[in-house]
Amino acid sequence: MLFSSELIKGTLKTIILKLLTENKRMYGYEITQTVKDLTGNKIQLTEGALYPTLHALEAEGLLTTKTEYIGKRVRKYYSLSKEGKARSKEKVSEFADFINTMKFLLDIKTKQA
Amino acid sequence: MLFSSELIKGTLKTIILKLLTENKRMYGYEITQTVKDLTGNKIQLTEGALYPTLHALEAEGLLTTKTEYIGKRVRKYYSLSKEGKARSKEKVSEFADFINTMKFLLDIKTKQA
DNA sequence: TATTAATACATCTAATACTTATGTATCTGA
DNA sequence: TCAGATACATAAGTATTAGATGTATTAATA
Numbered sequence: 287m288l289f290s291s292e293l294i295k296g297t298l299k300t301i302i303l304k305l306l307t308e309n310k311r312m313y314g315y316e317i318t319q320t321v322k323d324l325t326g327n328k329i330q331l332t333e334g335a336l337y338p339t340l341h342a343l344e345a346e347g348l349l350t351t352k353t354e355y356i357g358k359r360v361r362k363y364y365s366l367s368k369e370g371k372a373r374s375k376e377k378v379s380e381f382a383d384f385i386n387t388m389k390f391l392l393d394i395k396t397k398q399a
Numbered sequence: 400m401l402f403s404s405e406l407i408k409g410t411l412k413t414i415i416l417k418l419l420t421e422n423k424r425m426y427g428y429e430i431t432q433t434v435k436d437l438t439g440n441k442i443q444l445t446e447g448a449l450y451p452t453l454h455a456l457e458a459e460g461l462l463t464t465k466t467e468y469i470g471k472r473v474r475k476y477y478s479l480s481k482e483g484k485a486r487s488k489e490k491v492s493e494f495a496d497f498i499n500t501m502k503f504l505l506d507i508k509t510k511q512a
Numbered sequence: 513t514a515t516t517a518a519t520a521c522a523t524c525t526a527a528t529a530c531t532t533a534t535g536t537a538t539c540t541g542a
Numbered sequence: 543t544c545a546g547a548t549a550c551a552t553a554a555g556t557a558t559t560a561g562a563t564g565t566a567t568t569a570a571t572a
Contacts, residue, residue: 292409292529293497295558299405304505315520325500335559337522359567360521382507384406385498387438392417394495408529408558428549448530450551472538473550 288328298331298339300381303348303366303374311352311363314340340364348373401441411444411452413494416461416479416487424465424476427453453477461486 305317312320318331343349348370352363366374388394418430425433431444456462461483465476479487501507 289497290493295408296405297501301504324504328500332560334561378505380403381505384402385507387441388410391414391437392491392494394498
C-alpha cells in the first residue's frame with residue numbers, strides 16, 4: 287500500500303462494509319480492484335489481509351456469501367446482512383467522527399467534497 | 400480510548416510529533432492530558448502505548464530528552480530534533496492525504512475548520 | 513502455440529502495535 | 543491520613559497486517 291501501512295490498520299472492515307452498502311454484492315478480487323481504482327492506487331489491499339477479514343465479517347454475521355461459477359472458476363460473492371447494514375452505518379459514522387477529531391488535533395484543512 | 404481502538408492505531412507517532420511541533424518541549428504525562436483535553440476525552444492515550452513509542456522515537460533520532468526534577472519527582476521532557484521536525488511535517492501531510500482519500504472512498508462530508 | 517499476465521480463491525509466518533496489567537514513587541487536597 | 547492525581551516504566555498477551563506461497567483458470571500476446 288502506498289500509505290504507510292499502519293494508517294490503514296483498523297479501516298479495512300469499514301472500507302469493506304461501505305463498499306458493500308453501495309454495491310449489493312461483490313467478490314474479493316473485485317473489492318481489491320475497486321479500492322485500488324477509487325483511490326488512484328494509493329490503497330492496495332493485500333489478499334493476506336482481505337480474505338481473513340471477509341471471513342471474520344462473515345463469522346460475525348455481518349456478511350452472507352453465495353458461491354458461483356464463471357465457467358470453471360469459483361467466485362464468492364459477499365453481501366451485507368441486515369446487521370451488516372446497520373454496522374456499516376455505525377462504522378462509517380464513527381470514522382467520520384474520528385476524522386474530525388484528528389483534523390482538529392493535527393490542525394489539518396481538507397478539501398470539501 | 401473512546402474511539403474503537405483500531406482506528407487510532409498507527410496515528411500515535413503522528414500525534415506526538417505534531418504536538419511537539421507546537422510545544423517545543425513536553426513530558427509524557429502532559430502529552431496524555433493535552434490529547435485528552437483537545438479531543439474532549441475521545442482519545443485517551445494509555446501509558447503502555449505512550450512510553451514505548453516515545454522511547455522508539457528517541458531511538459530513531461527524532462526526539463531528544465532532558466530530565467528534570469520537580470522537587471523529588473522526575474520529569475522527562477521531549478523535544479523534536481531537526482530530523483524530528485522534518486518527519487513531523489511528513490507524517491501530518493501523509494495523514495492529511497490519507498484523510499482525503501478515505502473521505503472520498505467512504506463518501507464522507509466533514510466540517511471545515 | 514507457448515508463455516505471461518490477469519483473475520480468483522486461500523493459508524501461513526513473522527513483524528508490529530497496542531491493550532491490559534503491573535510496578536514504583538511523589539505530591540496534593542479533602 | 544489517605545485517596546486521587548502526577549509521573550515514570552516494563553511485560554505478557556492479543557490482534558492486525560504484510561509478504562510469501564500455493565492452486566487453478568482464463569485472456570492476451572509474442
